[in-house]
Amino acid sequence: MSTTADSRTALRICPLCEATCGLTLTIEGTRVTSARGDRDDVFSQGFICPKGASFGAADGDPDRLRTPLVRKDGELREATWEEAFDAVAAGLRPVVERYGPHAVGAVLGNPNVHTMAGALYPTVLLAGLGTRSLFTASTLDQMPKHVSSGLLYGDANAIPVPDLDRTDHLLLIGANPLESNGSLCTAPDFPGKLKALKARGGTLTVIDPRRTRTAKLADRHVAIRPGTDALLLAAMAYVLFEEQLTDLGELAELVQGADELREAVKDFTPEAAAEACDVDADTIRALARELAAAPTAAVYGRIGSCTVPHGTLASWLVDILNILTGNLDRPGGALFPQAATDRTPRPAGPGHGFALGRWHSRVSRHPEAKGELPMAALAEEIDTATAEGEPIRALVVIAANPVLSAPDGDRLDKALGSLDFMVSVDPYLNETSRHAHVVLPPPPPSQSPHHDFAFNTLAVRNQVRYTRAAVPLEPGRMAETEILARLVLAATGMHGADPSAVDDLVISQTLGKAVKEPHSPAHGRAPGELAAQLTGETGPERRLDMMLRLGPYGDGFGVRPEGLTLEKLLDQPHGIDLGPLQSRLPQPLKTRSGLVELLPQPLADDLPRLRDALRRRPEGLVLVGRRHLRSNNSWMHNIPALTGGTNRCTLHIHPDDADRLGVTDGAPVRVKGAGGEVVAPAEITDAVRRGVVSLPHGWGHDRPGTRTTHAAVDPGVNVNQLLDGSLLDPLSGTAVLNGVPIDIAPTGTTL
Secondary structure (H helix, E strand, C coil), rough: EEEEEEEEEEECCCCCCCCCCCEEEEEEEEEEEEEEEECCCCCCCCCCCCCHCCHHHCCCCCCCCCCCCEEECCEEEEEEEHHHHHHHHHHHHHHHHHCCHHHEEECHHHHHHHCCHHHHHHHHHHHHHHHCEEHHHHHCCCCCHHHHHHHHHHHCCCEEECCCCCCCCHHHHCCCCHHHCCCCECCCHHHHHHHHHHHHEEEEEEEECCCEEEEEECEEEEEECCCCHHHHHHHHHHHHHHHHCCCHHHHHEECCHHHHHHHHHCCCCCCHHHHHHHCCCCHHHHHHHHHHCCCCCCCCCHHHCCCCCCCCHHHHHHHHHHHCCCCCCCCCCCCCCCCCCCCCCCCCCCCCCCCCCCCCCCCCCCCEECCCCCCCHHHHHHHHHCCCCCCCCCEEECCCHHEEEEEEEEHHHHHHHHHCCEECCCCCCCCHHHHHCEEECCCHHHHHEEEECCCCHHEEEEEEECCCCCCCCCCCCCCCCHHHHHHHHHCCCCCCCCHHHHHHHHHHHHHHHHHHCCCCCCCCCCCHHHHHHCCCCCCCHHHHHHHHCCCCCCCCCCCCCCCCCCCHHCCCCCEEEEEECCCCCCCCCCCCCEEECCCHHHHHHHHHHHHHHHCCCCEEEECCCCCCCCCCCCCCCCCCHHCEEECCCCCEEEEHHHHHHHCCCCEEEEEEECEEEEEEEEECCCCCCCEEEECCCCCCCCCCCCHHHHHCCCEEEEEEEECCCCCECCCEEEEECEEEEEEEEEEEECC
16 A cells, blocks of 8 residues: 555455456545556456446445435435344344244345455354245356256365366357456456467357357357257267267266266257257367367356256256366366365365255245245245245345346336335345335445455465455444344344354354364364454454465464464465466365266256257247446446446347348337336347347336436346246256347337
């Protein structure tokens, strides 16, 4: 940090997307006036995108709430923090006591993984409530990858990432990292890494129905029919077996089920898949051969291949291709990161495995996945009575806007208005939080510390960084960590206790378990003595220190003096590089066999549904989403610097389709789906293939009662209103958001 008479600088890790770039902020008084990339950051090395450059504008948005709101006489009014938490306790506890814990639902949005508070406290809240009514953004995005990883490796969070810096061949399916900056693959300067791949003679293949910015960079772009990703990947696996191109290498002793897998994919020939995918058989064979022939290779799939009818099978087949070519868990392939705050690595061996469907949703009987129910089922769990238990009568919403992000927002909008009680932790009064009885606004990111607990488990290089708040809390503000700690207390019958009690409880429980684990460096020691060694100015910092000490690089509370502690991390403000990803198998495996299980029964049971898809060739138009570099879901449309230009809510349509339907560029077009219809301006472009139209996600800022001034000026339309929520990937409960049949027509024309 440096200081002049008029300004000072401070370091901050950007929380606006998954790339987690280091920033250098310029601060005048308490206002962030500019942000640039931190050239000395050990991970991002100065890279910055438009979102990071707009950190100050996002941080200082005048529409950010600054005091709590409490509903009185039907209106949300400013209140003190004491009044707000009194209202939370009075609203939640009677619901739990009268109807039971499952009558209280919890909704966690994507921003939770971008904050320390969101990483540290929701699990404590859920455990304290004892509710099974959990809904998160994962079932609108990434749950298929968690489920496939859980079934393959026994751990839903053991997700291998492509070794971007060392691979010779990268195949991307349903991913556009030049716009998204990467997802489930934390990689600052993803564009630069792709260009470096090509510069060293490597090959980039992109499979996407749109000619995205990423696709334009590719050596080969395959414009697949949306929703058929799993068919294409299964056909590639077939080719690897048929042409004897499989080579497990060092994985051979660590996998089981190869023969069963060969039998399972025998119907997915390139010729059978070609018509359904609209990719010729020769191209499918070439994709498989090129993958097998590369010295090292990695297949990486993301949201385009997750939010489709066979999302879990597609996610599984991504890893299957990496395994069959010997590229899982080797440099240049796909490897398992090792975060500094991971639990103490246990010895390799059989584990408890991963189970699906331990309970089901009340109305449609959707199975849980990773402890969650489908977000698409939230509305019916509130507004539908059954004999299977109480509907959700109260809701805790933390950093989530499901009215825009979930299917059929109109129905959910009405359902939220019927709740007995709702509390929302959100900096904005948005389309969802406007229904709350209490709104608890966290401070802007400059006033919060930052460590990436989740994203470091997905990073393409092992490293650890921590930045304290760049700006002191303003008077009247409350730290987000304290807000969530007090929320835990109010929701669990401990209202009024010191919020530090939550952190003390977690520390006590964690150390109490650690001293009983034979593989832990804390084994056999006194928990109290270990707790006394923890440093940090706050409870969250003490918890971070504990996790670092117990983690794979930690000092083990003095057992390894050279190891990590919070104090050592604070001494390195630009972070500590922990080296490139390393081969880690079999240690991460937690399957009952202790091996990579190539064909778990739930996946085998779902393959007949995929075989049926071989015979389908949908007629008419289908819808896909799209991302923009200056946007992240519905978060940032209130920031003028991040809207306008190409970041607009328009309907992309191919010229041939536009001509056939009488659609002209810029004219309003009606789009109708199973859940409703919207009107959006047409943007005619050959960047989208014939038969496919595209609308971006996160728009629709036109509902009354919100306070997002700039977003309301050009609200766009809610693409998810075209969906009725009935289309789900059955294994993961993930909403089908891509490859959805729709009809379009110029306004004034009957659909």
